[in-house]
Amino acid sequence: MTEKKKMPLAMQIFIALILGIIVGLLMQNYAGIAEAYIKPWGTIFLNLVKFIVVPIVLFSIMAGIISMSDIRKVGSIGVKTVVYYLCTTAVAIVIGLLGGNIFKGFFPVLETSDLSYEAAEGTTFMDTIVNIFPSNFIAPLSEATMLQVIVMAILIGFAIILVGDEAAPAVKAINSFNTIFMKCMEMILKLSPIGVFCLICPVVAANGTAVLGSLAMVLLAAYICYIVHMAVTYSVAIGTLGAMNPIAFFKAQLPAIMFAFSSASSVGTLPINMKGCEKMGADKEVTSFVLPLGATINMDGTAIYQGVCAIFIASCYGINLTFSQMITIVLTATLASIGTAGVPGAGMVMLAMVLTSVGLPVDGIALVAGVDRIFDMGRTTVNITGDASCAIIVSNLERRKAAKKQNA
Numbered sequence: 001m002t003e004k005k006k007m008p009l010a011m012q013i014f015i016a017l018i019l020g021i022i023v024g025l026l027m028q029n030y031a032g033i034a035e036a037y038i039k040p041w042g043t044i045f046l047n048l049v050k051f052i053v054v055p056i057v058l059f060s061i062m063a064g065i066i067s068m069s070d071i072r073k074v075g076s077i078g079v080k081t082v083v084y085y086l087c088t089t090a091v092a093i094v095i096g097l098l099g100g101n102i103f104k105g106f107f108p109v110l111e112t113s114d115l116s117y118e119a120a121e122g123t124t125f126m127d128t129i130v131n132i133f134p135s136n137f138i139a140p141l142s143e144a145t146m147l148q149v150i151v152m153a154i155l156i157g158f159a160i161i162l163v164g165d166e167a168a169p170a171v172k173a174i175n176s177f178n179t180i181f182m183k184c185m186e187m188i189l190k191l192s193p194i195g196v197f198c199l200i201c202p203v204v205a206a207n208g209t210a211v212l213g214s215l216a217m218v219l220l221a222a223y224i225c226y227i228v229h230m231a232v233t234y235s236v237a238i239g240t241l242g243a244m245n246p247i248a249f250f251k252a253q254l255p256a257i258m259f260a261f262s263s264a265s266s267v268g269t270l271p272i273n274m275k276g277c278e279k280m281g282a283d284k285e286v287t288s289f290v291l292p293l294g295a296t297i298n299m300d301g302t303a304i305y306q307g308v309c310a311i312f313i314a315s316c317y318g319i320n321l322t323f324s325q326m327i328t329i330v331l332t333a334t335l336a337s338i339g340t341a342g343v344p345g346a347g348m349v350m351l352a353m354v355l356t357s358v359g360l361p362v363d364g365i366a367l368v369a370g371v372d373r374i375f376d377m378g379r380t381t382v383n384i385t386g387d388a389s390c391a392i393i394v395s396n397l398e399r400r401k402a403a404k405k406q407n408a
Contacts, residue, residue, distance in 0.1 A: 007110065008349075009189070009190075009192060009193075009255055010254045010255040010258070010285070012080050012192070012193040012258060013192050013193055013196050013254075013255055014254070014258055015386070016192075016194070016197040016260060016308065017198040017200055017258050017261070018201070019195040019197055019199060020196060020198075020200035020201040020204065020262070021149075021201075021204050022165075023197075023201050023204075023205075024156075024200060024201040024202065024203065024204025024205040024208065024373045025204055025205075027205040028204075028205055028208045028235040029203070030205065031202070034201055034202040034205040034206070035074075035165050035202050035205075035206065035294045037047075038198050038201050038202055039198065039199070039201075040136065040198075041195075041198040041200035042195055042196075042197075042198030042201075042202070042263075045188075045192075045194065045198065045199070045219075046193030046199065046265065046268050047189055047401075048191070048264055049188060049189075049195075049263075049265075049268045049271060050168045050265075050267065050268055051133070052145065052181060052184055052185045052188055052271060053144065053267055053268070053270050053271065054141055054144050054149055055177070055181045055273070056181050056182070056185055056270070056271060057149050057150065057153065057233075057288075057292040058141070058149055058152065058153050058193075058287035059177045059178040059180055059283070060172055060182075060274070060287075061154065061157065061288045061289055062153045062157045062160070062174050062178075063151035063175055063178040063284075063285075063288065063290040064100050064157075064285030064286075064289060065153070065154065065157030065158065065160075065161065065176055065285070065289075066160055066161065066171055066174065066175075066282070067285050068285050069161055069310045070161075070282040071158055071161060074154065074158075074289070075287075076398070076401070077286060077289055077290070077394055077398065078289070079389055080398075081289070081290050081293060081294070081394055081398060082297075083196060084237075084393060085105075085293075085294065085297060085335060085337075085386070085390065085391050086284070087296070087332050088234075088298075088300050088389075088390075089299060089300050089303045089337050090239070090303075090334045091335070092126050092229050092233070092300035092301070092303040092304045092307075092382070093230070093303040093304065093306060093307050093329065093330045093333045093334060094276055094330060095225050095228055095229050095233075095304055095307070096222075096225050096303060096304035096305065096307020096308050097307040097311065097330070098225075098307075098309050099221050099222070099225035099228070099304070099308055100221060100225075100308040100309075100310065100311025100312065101222060101311060102221075103217060103218075103220070103221035103224075103311075104263045104311055104315055105155060105309075105314050106217045106221075106322055107218060107221075107311075107315050108215075108217065108218075108347065109315065109316055109318075110397065113173075113238055121342070122277055131145075131147070131148075131185045132148065132151055133146040133151055134152055137152070137232060138379065139305070140152060140254075142333070144267070146267065146292055146295065146296040147293075147296050147297075149182040149288075149292070150292055150293060150296075157162055158232060159328075160174075165197060168349060171276060172276055174284045175374055176193075182337045185271045185275075185379050186200060186275075188271070189271060189272060189275070189396075191311075192255075192259060192272070195262075195382055196258065196259060196262040196263075200262040203373055203374075203377070206371065207371060207374055208299065213367065215371050217313060218308065218309070218312050219277060219371065219374055219375065221242035221308050221312075222304060222309075222375055222378060222379075223298065223307055223378050225304045225308060226301060226304055226305070226378045226381065226382045229300060229304060229382060230250075230285045230303075230381075230382055230385055233300075234246070234249075234386065234389045235249075237389055238389050238392060238393065239394060241393040241396065241397065242389065242393040242395075242396050243396050244280070244281075244385065244396070245390055246366060248280075249280065249389070250391065252276055252279060253276055253279045253280075253331070253385055253388055254270055255276060256269055256272045256385075256388065257381050257385060258274050259378075259382070260380045260383075260384045261377050261378070261381045262380045262384060263376045263380070264373060264376040264377045264380045264385055265380065265381050266294075266295040266296075266380055266387075267295050269295075269380070270291060270292060271296050271385045272385060273295075273343055273384050274287050274288070274291055274389055276388065277291065277323075277388050277391040278390075280392060281365040281395070282391040282392050283395040283398065283399075286391055286394050286395045287391045287395075287399065290387065290390050290391045290394055291387050291391055294310050294383070294384075294386065294387030294390055294391075295370065295383075295384070295387060297337060298337070298383055298386050298387055298390070299337040299347075299350070299379075299380050299383055300383055300386045301379025301380060301381065301382030301386075302337065302347045302350055302379050303334070303337060304324075304379065305347060305351070305375050305378075305379050306329065306333045306351055306384065307329065307333070307351055308352045309351055309368050309375075310329055310355060310360065312356070312358055312367070312368070313355065313361075313364035313365070313367060313368075316361055316362040316364065316367060317360065317364065319360065321358065325358040325359075328350065328357050328358050329354055329357065332353060332354050332357040332358075333350060333354050335351075336350045336354065337350065341348070342354055347372070347375070347376060348369070348372065355377065
């Protein structure tokens with residue numbers, strides 16, 4: 001008797017996503033009901049995912065560092081990761097500006113006289129550097145401050161390597177906890193299709209008509225830029241530096257892409273992304289370091305959003321941005337992607353910084369704030385795909401380096 005084949009998780013999530021969009025469109029006149037009775041189930045699922053993220057990050061980074069048993073290798077991975085993230089963010093903002101300029105003639109000119117927008121306070125670059133380092137052992141874990149959790153895991157991992165044989169019981173305990181939390185994550189991820197349906201349905205019900213309204217061209221421009229960046233930048237990087245077929249990469253990345261699109265949460269997508277990268281052959285110690293860091297500081301999708309929105313807001317105010325202003329936007333958005341790491345609503349904070357840097361009114365953010373969730377779904381998808389591409393590339397580069405050393 002042949003065993004019945006189970007439907008792959010990617011297909012289950014895809015079906016849930018399509019059903020969520022269809023039901024959301026049918027419920028446009030009943031958006032309040034979707035918000036009150038469907039969204040809470042999605043929130044419960046997202047809470048479970050967020051609950052597992054901190055222990056996964058803490059124990060998987062420690063386990064990864066211990067398995068490398070070489071502090072210099074961690075430094076090598078860290079440098080490659082940060083350089084890759086900064087380079088792809090700069091490319092992303094250029095694509096966003098180019099896309100914005102191409103679509104500029106199609107953008108609607110909206111009324112700007114009665115606009116007001118209270119910009120959230122940005123964090124200075126030095127404050128961000130200070131905030132990376134925890135002042136308390138419990139607070140980063142309870143508040144899910146990812147950069148601080150990463151620093152804690154690195155410090156403890158290094159200490160265990162330096163202590164040597166005496167730390168053997170700690171090594172065994174960390175590996176055991178890592179295995180336990182990974183199993184817990186698998187249990188939670190089985191609920192992904194239900195979570196995706198309950199997260200996407202209320203969003204479509206609430207925003208369905210807005211997407212078809214005056215901002216349709218701005219959203220279209222942003223989404224075309226998102227797709228171009230993923231299809232061109234990541235494909236070239238994966239094919240050349242990652243030694244992997246880009247089609248195979250995107251196929252394996254589908255579950256994470258669909259989850260990110262539905263949830264608009266980079267941190268929430270982290271467990272699915274880690275699992276997917278390891279299936280693609282990325283080294284476990286690399287994914288456990290690169291992906292949590294990327295979920296916090298890598299913002300390619302957000303950078304594209306800055307470019308498109310800056311051009312749109314400028315055109316609404318009848319302002320033509322000069323070449324030097326566009327260069328300023330590229331530099332500001334690239335640096336702001338790290339400067340706003342871990343700030344809630346980082347996309348809006350970054351946009352306020354970008355607009356201020358070129359003298360555009362921050363009140364212009366009110367023009368796009370109403371459909372920010374729709375922008376956010378796309379930019380989160382780009383962000384997490386960039387994280388995954390980095391994990392594949394850094395794994396391949398580290399393997400090449402190890403092979404050269406062995407041959408030498």
